[in-house]
Amino acid sequence: MSRIGVFICHCGENISRTVDVERVAQEVGKLPGVAFSTDYKYMCSDPGQNLLKKAIQDQKLSHIVVAACSPRMHEKTFRKAVEAAGLNPFLCEMANIREHCSWVHENKEEATVKAVEIVGMMVERVKKNRVLPTITVPVTKRALVIGGGIAGIQAALDIADCGHEVILVEREPSIGGHMAQLSETFPTLDCSQCIMTPKMVDVANHPRIKLYTYSEIELVEGYIGNFQVTIKRKARSVNEDTCTGCGVCMEKCPVRKIPNKFDCNLGMRPAIYVPFPQAVPNTPVIDRENCIKFKTGKCGLCQKVCGPGAVDYEQEDSLVVEAVGAIVVATGFDLYTIDEKPKGSAIKGYGEFGHGKIPDVIDGMTFERLASASGPTGGKILRPSDGREPKQIVFIQCIGSRAREKGISYCSKVCCMYTAKHTMLYHHKVHDGQAYVFFMDARTPGKSYDEFWRRSIEEEEAVYIRGMVSRLYQKGDKIVVMGSDIAVGVQVEIEADMVVLATAVQPQKGADLLAQKLGISYDKYNFYSEAHAKLRPVECATAGIYLAGACQGPKDIPETVGQASAAAAKVMTLFSKDKLEREPIVARVKESGCVGCFACKKVCAYGAVEEKEIRDRQGNLIKTVAFVNPGVCAGCGTCQATCPSKCVELDGYTDEQVIAMIEAL
């Protein structure tokens, strides 16, 4: 027989003003199973808690109900107190007679009757409460970082510097990401590569960072603290361990005219190449599609010239499995390609702007490569079509972004600032040139950002035209830009030498497929979803997976770095303990009754339900049942409401508890 203790709090006068607390204590005392009931001025105060602890010992109480404020307020307080008195904390429940009763009713009789019923309900509930042991999950203190851009690099360095091993996986042959492509960065105009490459080298040299470039995530299994990740290492055809990075192979390669993706296809590279001179690792990769050896079986020059014998045509894709405890996703962004309609996407293209058709209509990243000292033009702004210096240049903002009619309604956040930067770079390099910018709004929140933007107009002589461009067309060697200046209300026509489109920031291609492997959610644009927009901005709803950088939404560099460090801090918090403790409100399967229909698995948003085979002593399969992984289960209970035979139960919210409450009414 349970010996339930009920403690009615006055909350000063907050409760006792409208609820006759003595009468509640008296009435509740008559309920079957209640051994002790009392009221007290402030239950949450030290004397109040001591009263509770003392009563548990003196009265040998088995279950506790504290009738006071909302459990959202003090459930932890009282459960701790109960634990201190030697009872399992989950044998304590709170009855909310303040927020749900005394504060919302005026009539004392009504409020008292309601309070008695609320407490009565919790008495019946607590009777059915079970001792719940805290769940502990071991933590593998190694992290996986997916994506080797600035976000991934920062997160990897922070975690590794803290003493934990990091696996950094990058899809491209080199880490560096988009930041390595940039010329200078706003708002300080410092050279992107100058600040980026040291970090890349730090990664390469870090004893605790294991770098897998030219590699992709194949499979993710497990749960927080205990992930098993299968990584596919694509065949590089060059042995990373023996290659010295001398570069002779690249010099001797007879194939030389392959457009370099890193330079936005403006520069050329050989078939065996590193994407850019500062690449990390500085190990070339053979582009098998363009290599003569792979196409015809002849050539083999690079292998002949390679001193250390690192070139290996026989190399195959290989799989490695790494055990990690946490995952940081930092897959970054891609730019909207306006001449293409992405397959299966609701997003429409901008055929009318001639990108891809008119050679001198380029996007922002191409401009970055033109402006970059290490770029294909050595930092000179030259037209791709004829190599002349453009004297009139038009920048158009919001290509794709904030264009609901084209299917993207969000702001890409970085374009206003980088366009202002482009006008400056242009002005610095082409002193007699004129830059025009078509813009809708200038969005410049951020430290020194608005000042930077103003500088582009006031000091660097960029002409900003508020309005949108309706059409572009080639006329001789000029590009006619037709638009409107809505501030003045006139049509504008500019004969430009070059047009730069600030195209929208989008998630990387395949972001959705990676999300499905990871079991994380993503929005309709494929940006990854954080667990809470305000309070958990770097965590995924799936425990143990964190987000950094533009894969979650458009971000500039400082914000990306900040989020990457925040994600690293979250990982380090997780790694600060050997075992992970969590509230034991998780679902459990009653295997004897489970028929293995897996309806629970179908509705579980967390992938916490697994299939488990039950075998007899001879090893014969008896049946396959559901198994809830307590490390992954978030405790929503959707599985239980779905299970037809109620063979999965959510601890803390069992059917017995719920029915007892309903029957108490």
Added chain:
Amino acid sequence: MTKPIDTSIYTAVTDAIRTEAQRILSEGQVSAIVGYAAARRKGSAQPIVISQPDDAAKLIFTPACVNNLAVYLTKAKKEIPKSGKIGIVVKGCDLKALSGLMGESQLKREDIYLIGVPCAGVLASTVQPATELTTDSIAPKCTECDAHLPTGCDFVPAQTPVAADLEKKYAAEITRLEALTPAERWAYWKEQFSKCIKCYACRQVCPFCFCEQCLCDRNKPQMVDTTPRPAGNTAWHIVRAMHLAGRCAGCAECERVCPMDIPLNLLNRKMAKELKELYDHEAGFEVLDKGPLNMFTEKDDQSFIK
């Protein structure tokens, strides 16, 4: 006006089933076959499990072959030999149930050999088994049948059933009940449910009631009163209908076997109607990964939510 329904193909169908059953049993393709055999009462049929090629001659298909044999392949029926592949004679409506069971991981397609039956209809439970099949004596479910010819089976006799165009009995009855006031509908069901004696025939014949531990047999907590009183009966039938919503394949076995003539399939048809309207779900031959109540879309109707 009562019109006969053409069941002339059933003789040829019976022959074809026997030949096929004989073949697959003697070739060892299956270890047993669940089918129909003639029973003692005139014109009646009953389920039979055969494992010898010689017994293939016992198999029949007649308008009295009403049972949904899918129930014999569920976990609720552990007695049917599970050593190896099982052959089963299925009408279109029964095949839908098997597809549902596959979707719910209760069966694997490769473990069963499907002998599909071209079917023009079977007899209602209210008539004697020897009755001629007519527009009056036909089972109500057959009036709404869209699956006279099963597809995706391992074997289907070549005959084509002549499907009569019949008044849809459930649809008509649902429309009638929907037009009543809630109080009138309550009175209707109260009268029906009060007859229930909790023999659980409806549960036991249902291919989807494969739970090892029925929620309604549990007493800790007692979710549904087990006593055959009006309160417990009503709760049982509501819970039963809810548990079958989105799963029921429409074989109407529950209604056929009810010794108290409770029109149970009406509840299931009503649920099917709602699921069709709300989520465009219909039970079919296709094996679905997720039933309509195990999934959602963000745009689901919520006009009923404040």
Added chain:
Amino acid sequence: MQKFISEQNLNTLLDTLIAAGTRVVAPRMNAGTPLYEPLTSAAEMITDQLPRRSAKEAFFPVCEDIMTYEKEGQKVTVTDIDPSRFPETVLVGVRPCDAVAIPVLDAVFSWDYKDEFFLERRKKTTIVGLACTTADDACFCTAVGLSPDETKGSDLFLTPLEDGGYDCRTYSEKGETLVNRYPQLFSEPTGSKAVPLAEPQIEKFDLKKVKAWLDENFENPDWDSIATRCVGCGACAFVCPACHCFDIVDEGTEKAGKRRKNWDACGFSKFTNHASGHNPRDQQPKRYRNRIMHKFKYYDDKFGQTLCSGCGRCIRVCPVGIDIAQIVEEINKKDI
């Protein structure tokens, strides 16, 4: 005592009884199903259909309360149900196959434990039997040694006459009391010919031989072929006039509730499920075997009677066409 009662007078008799506060239970239609139920007027009575459930529920209800409890604080109050409050009842239009089973049940309900609920109802009920004039191919009362005009179990027995009305004979004091209470409604026998009796098709079983086979064949592979198809519902037991298993359950809340006695069936998998989880009858053929054994062997062993009156209800309601007449017929044909 032998009398004649016209159809009209029979109705008057029933209406008079109803008006006098006696509960009159007879076959009537309930939502399309013929059932033995209390009449509010004699006009409701039907005589041309066998009720779907047997008449046993007049003595052994589908569900009845045997005790109530209330809890307050640490106190539990238990109140027993008082059977003396059961109403006086006249059960009319009972088929011989139903009536005959009632004294069979007396044996089990008054054996070591006297079931006051059953016996009190039995004491307060007068049974008016009605001879059977139609049979379908599920009927087999003659096969178990009974007949469509078997009077055992009836206090008063009606036989329909070709010229209308009923020949009416009494077989107990209760029957005579009923006739004597309303003498004006009864007249002397007319000598009119009785309507020909029903003629069930199945040949008479040698029940001794059947039992002899069952005595030796608890383990026999035939049980599997007989009952593999059984789906384990309780329809056969619940419509049976002689099946009498029940289950005791408590229903209610923490504060108050009732202890109830409900029909149970040996076909249910839970019927013999032990608290340990072990189930001695773990397969359906074993459960069905129990049904046959109980009817034709165990009950005979204990009380010298057969627990089957050949009403054929279980044959008609079985979802999978299990035919007890055919099963016993086949046992009957076996060489022992």
Added chain:
Amino acid sequence: MHSEKQKHTFEPKIIAFVCTWCTYAGADLAGTSRMQYPSNVRVLKFPCTGRIDPVFILKAFQQGADGVLVSGCHPGDCHYIAGNFHARRRFAVFRKLLEFVGVDLNRLQFSWVSAAEGGKWVEVVTDLTEKVRAMGPMTEFKELAMEEQWSGAIDTPELKEAYNQI
């Protein structure tokens, strides 16, 4: 709000099944904001509307509820990603079933009330209470609870009287 209390002859019993993250918190907010609403509602807290089994609603009516409220997070706000979406389908179907067996759906309310919508909580609870009050007691399930099979009934007049006293 309800400064002048009216005396009512019928006080309906309203049972609310709510999720802890949105509606329970919304009801807490109504409290901290000292909003006033009828005292008829009894709140049962669940982690998520996804945990709420239709049987609970049935049981609530059987236990004498005159009205039932189910409330959770707005679509997209679910603390558990999609529990409320699953609940939405489940209840869309279940209410149709109840309607078909003759339950007046005016007694069964569903709502989305976020943690910020204390006012909406008050509105939903008040509306449902007043609507159900106007409808009168839910007699259907209570009547059923009193009914017996004829053969098991002991004293019909007494049972009738007991029922009338409810």
